Amino acid sequence: MSRLAFRPRAAALAAALVLLAPAARAQEGAADWPMFGGGHDNRHYAPLAAIDRGNVGRLRPAWIFQTGVTGYFQAEPVVVDGVMYVSTTGNHVAALEAKSGRVLWTYTHKARTEKIFGPPSNRGVAVSGGLVYEATMDGRVIALDARTGKVVWDHEAVRPEEGETETASALAAQLGDKPIQGSSRLGFKMPPLVADGLVIVGVAGAGYGLHVEDDKGGLDGGSVVGIEGGYGRRGWLAAYDAKTGAERWRWYVTKADGWEGGFVATTADGEPLHRDIAAERAAAPQNREAWRVGGGSLWMTPAFDPDLGLIFLGTGNPAPQNFGLTRPGDNLYTMSLVALDVKSGALRWHFQQVPHDEWGYDVASPPFLLDYPTPQGPVKAVAQGSKTGWLYVHDRATGKLLARSEPLIRHKNLYAPPTPEGTIVSPGPLGAISWHPVAYDAATGLAYAQIRHGAATYTVKTVPAAPGRPEIRYTETSEARGEPSFSTLTAVDLAQGGAIAWSQKAGSRLSGGTLATAGGLVFSGEEDGHLDAHDARTGEILWRFQCGAGIGGPPVSFAVDGRQYVAVAAGGASFTKGSGFGTGDALVVFALPD
Incomplete structure (x- = not known):
């Protein structure tokens, strides 16, 4: 495994960029970005207005930090007391002076195994x-230690496992020479949540699948293969003592008693699922133990309401991925928004967006909290x-669905099952909204989301039986050509029941998530390397900057000594491989000049 070679060149780069004496002032003192989501x-909202619609066109790089490790740089920086903390590809961490980029310390992670789930991405730290x-x-x-970077405690929560099986290996051999990545190796992607003296984090990699690269070398344009049978892992969220690292509770995504649910x-919210419920019920007796390997990855950091003592998180797809007959029923509590008691991990309520998912519609984007207007007053x-193409709003205490937005995409054959002939469905498994955060401005009631419009073809295939090996059935998911x-x-105007206020088409695919500010701006990244600043009222692009590599993580904004900054990770992402857009290793930080 390659080791981090940090390049503390921030001061030299800043000088070369001819930067900027403090000019526009946000407010006196520091305005931190103290945790994931702000x-x-x-909400991914910054109450800073020094950078606004009138002056954003003058925004320039203030400093750049290069990690020395290119690609999959998806982290959201955290700023506390004028110090920025950022994790990188491979789980290395750096502490930087937030106003200059000067390196204060670095931590180089030494992984205990290279057998991990997916690319070596990490989405941030907690402080x-x-x-x-x-x-x-x-x-x-x-x-x-936040002052020195020295390890205080190191708790091994899970050992990633190979996840390969004889069936998976046999199928891989049938797929030719294209590179194949096996899943069902548990590890962590999300930034931790620190709440009530606990460090809370959930595993990814629980939903089994083989990811097959396309001819360009990119997984995103290739296919996802879900194999018949119980080859997944059981997803979970756990809480650890913030002082010692001792585990305090663990909640498993798959329900041990009654995970089949009601065969709805x-x-x-009333959309037909087109299920063959009779076939599922007939298959249930021989698949009673499917919950033990039933998937349910956890992709992003929960929201937390300290008054209710609840955390809110989304869960991922059931396993086996995209192949449902060997996991009959609704597969509780995968594909759900859930509320858990922060002290015990006990389930308070759940809302399953997609029962018995066969399309990869993980509830992946982090939930956010708001006061929702109703005729009886705010709730x-x-x-x-x-991913399904709506924004859902629920009562925080009960889970009751309060509103569903207008459709954010044009649906096609939604929830139509995979077939041997191939079924085109929109959206595909990348969704309308994937793991990327949605920004919300409580003053206007507007939520800002990066929406992917696209379809996938879901095809059921069979590998004939061979000596010593049974027939293998699987579902292949690939980009729908011509769509x-x-x-x-x-x-999305949540003050008006979820009406679309405006929609701005991007020049390339959007990535990383959004940031809204009190200056009337929305920042959004693109896979071609541009960071864009939009007018929050109209969607008009007011400023763009080419960061040199695809924007992989959510932008943030903070202030030090009254000067406002915007920061974003530019390292590309998995879908940039072979796409014509490069990878990189830069954390780019912007401010206004004199």
Whole structure:
């Protein structure tokens, strides 16, 4: 495994960029970005207005930090007391002076195994009580001293496992020479949540599948293969003592007693699922133990309501991926927004967006908290942007669905099952809204989401039986050729029941998530390397900057000594491989000149 070679060249780069004496002032003192999402509400909103519609066109790089490791740089930086903490590809961590980029310390992670789930990406750290917390791709939860970067405790939460089986290996041989990546190796991607003296984090990699590269070398344009049978892992979320790392509770995504649910014919919001319920019921007796390997990855950081004592999180697809007959029933509690008691991990409520999923519609984008207007007055609510193409709003205490937005995409054959002939469905498994955060401005009631418009073809295939090996059935998911494929930045008016306020088509695919600010701006990244600033009222692009590599992580904004900054990770992402857009290793930080 390659080791991090940090390049502390921020001062030299800043000088070369001829930067900027402090000019426009946000407010006196520091305005931190203290945790993922900017706060426990996960709103990705900065109450800073020094950079606004009138002057954003003059925004320039203030400093750049290069990690020395290119690619899959998806982290959201955290800023506490004028110090920026950022994790990188491979779970390395750096502490930087937030106003200059000067390196204060670095931590180089030494993974205990290279057998991890997916690319070596990490989406950020948490900082609290003088410690920096990170959950790693090789299954560890680590606390570092925030002053020095020294390890305070290192808890091995899970050992990633190979995930390969004889069936998977046999199928891989049938697929030719294309590179294949096996899944079902548990590890961590999400930034931890620190709440109530606990460090809370959930595993990814639980939903089994083979990811097959396309001719360009990119997984995103290739196919996803879900194999018949019980080859997944059981997803879980756990809480660790913030001081010692000792595990305090663990909640498993798959329900041990009754995970089949009610064999529902429609989603909870009324969409027909087109299920063969009779076939599922007939298959149930021989698949009673499917929950033991039933999947349910956890992709992004929960929101937290300290008054209710609840955390809110989304769960991923059931296993086996995209192949449903060997896991009959609704597969509770996969594909759900759930509320858990922060002290015990006990389930308070759940809302399953897609029972018995066969399309890869993980509830992946982090939920965010808001006060939702109703005729009876505002209701404490939680919202979530879905892969299925709607934004859902729920009562925070009960889970009751309060609103579903207008459709954010044009649906095609939604929830139509895979077939031997191939079924085209929109959206595909990348969704309308994937793991990328949605920004929310409480003053206007507008939520800003990066929307992917595209379809996939779901095809059931069979590998004939051979000596010593039974017949193998699987579902292959690939990009639907000839179908429209583009991205929009879309504003959803939650003060008006979820109406679309505006939608701006992007020049390339959007990635990383959104940031809204009090200056009337929305920042959004593109896979071609551009960071864009939009007018929050109209969607008009007011400023763009080419960062040199695809934007992989969510932008953030903070202020030091009254000067406002915007920061974003530019390292590309998995879908940039072979796409014509390069990878990189830069954290780019912007400010206004004199």
